[in-house]
Amino acid sequence: MPRLDPATTALLTVECQNGVVGDESALPELAKEARDSGMLGRVAALVDAAHAAGVQVLHAVAERRPDGRGANTNARLFRAAGKLPVRQLTGSRAVEVAAPIEVADDDLVLRRLHGLSPMAGTDLDPLLRNLGIRTLVVTGVSSNIAIPNTVFDAVNLGYQVVVPSDAITGVPASYTAEVIRNSLALVAAITTTEALTTEWALPR
Numbered sequence: 638m639p640r641l642d643p644a645t646t647a648l649l650t651v652e653c654q655n656g657v658v659g660d661e662s663a664l665p666e667l668a669k670e671a672r673d674s675g676m677l678g679r680v681a682a683l684v685d686a687a688h689a690a691g692v693q694v695l696h697a698v699a700e701r702r703p704d705g706r707g708a709n710t711n712a713r714l715f716r717a718a719g720k721l722p723v724r725q726l727t728g729s730r731a732v733e734v735a736a737p738i739e740v741a742d743d744d745l746v747l748r749r750l751h752g753l754s755p756m757a758g759t760d761l762d763p764l765l766r767n768l769g770i771r772t773l774v775v776t777g778v779s780s781n782i783a784i785p786n787t788v789f790d791a792v793n794l795g796y797q798v799v800v801p802s803d804a805i806t807g808v809p810a811s812y813t814a815e816v817i818r819n820s821l822a823l824v825a826a827i828t829t830t831e832a833l834t835t836e837w838a839l840p841r
Contacts, residue, residue, distance in 0.1 A: 651777030656731025690837035697755030756790035780807030
């Protein structure tokens with residue numbers, strides 16, 4: 638993994654929200670995996686380390702309006718999401734960043750109403766460019782859809798991408814390792830939470 642300059646590096650959490658990985662998740666199997674694997678705790682540790690090192694932190698949240706206006710309907714995934722008992726409604730607890738992740742005053746929270754990736758569904762790209770960011774560390778869920786989409790979108794836009802392999806997850810649990818090995822490792826630098834927190838703790 639290349640050395641990461643805090644001034645040009647950002648940490649992104651993807652869909653680490655109550656309605657996805659929290660106790661009242663619309664996707665209980667995914668939420669259980671996020672908690673039981675320790676992934677959620679590792680994302681929180683990365684966020685804390687980034688805050689201490691002066692690395693910009695951004696949180697990407699997926700949500701929908703109560704009337705569903707503007708939301709995708711062009712895939713089975715989106716249609717199913719609209720029927721789940723827990724919906725990611727704008728302004729609800731479901732779209733708040735989940736504990737134990739701490740959201741600092743300097744963090745940016747990006748909310749999207751459509752799409753599979755925060756890079757395509759929010760102002761993430763222009764915000765990163767305005768901040769002078771060249772390297773994006775991607776964490777969160779899920780390794781099935783949102784994480785690969787985010788990584789590929791970021792690479793296509795010219796960012797160097799880093800993925801801590803133990804700070805993403807999906808279902809089934811075994812799928813994450815396959816996605817990393819066969820897809821993400823081809824386009825991103827694969828590392829671990831420990832390696833990143835150690836790096837960000839080094840004196841500058």
